[in-house]
Amino acid sequence: MRITDLEKTIGKFCLKVDDLYIEPGKIHGIVGPNGCGKTVFLKTAAGILKPDKGSIDYEGLTSREITMMFQRPYLMDTSVYQNLIYPLTIRKIKPDEAEVDRMLEKVGLLGQKKQYAKSLSSGERQKLSFLRALIFHPKLIMVDETLSNLDPESEELFEEMILEVQKKEPVTWLIVNHQLDHINQICYQIHHMEKGRFLKS
């Protein structure tokens, strides 16, 4: 993915990306102080916010192959299971039930499969949202500080799952996190942001 001459102004804030190359199939971390524009960048890169100027070359990826995990996951008024398979439902793909159970089991949510999703704890919601992002095998996954609120064990589990995905069919990950987060250790490249710009690495 290549981002060139991109600009996005929201209120007093201005995001400016002259030239940024995100090597495909790798795990990229984005770190920087509060308010430096990480979320605005991610939303713009995901196509949720329209840039005022500039271009994003997804190198052949379509919007259906891109997903974003938000800091506060949006869940629908239905069961854990229905929320999980939603990306498949809208793509008219029949879920592989054994695979669904395997995924839920892996994060310890199998017992809550039929439970109302909105009754899950915040960490459980993030686990569900993570599985929902993985279930349709996207090629580009953007993660907005989702992993920062997890307990160390869950964070380790997510890292393990990310590496498992990378072994099978490499995905491009853009993971916004904090400077000292453990997840940085599995990143191929860390991109530093400050005041709406990327620092040269």
Ligand SMILES: Nc1ncnc2c1ncn2[C@@H]1O[C@H](COP(=O)(O)OP(=O)(O)OP(=O)(O)O)[C@@H](O)[C@H]1O
């Ligand atoms: N809808 C909006 N209206 C006005 N200003 C906004 C809006 N959205 C974001 N901003 C401003 O843009 C700047 C960048 O915000 P952003 O959420 O991208 O920061 P961040 O790096 O993700 O911060 P944090 O680490 O605190 O999550 C902030 O100063 C914020 O106040």
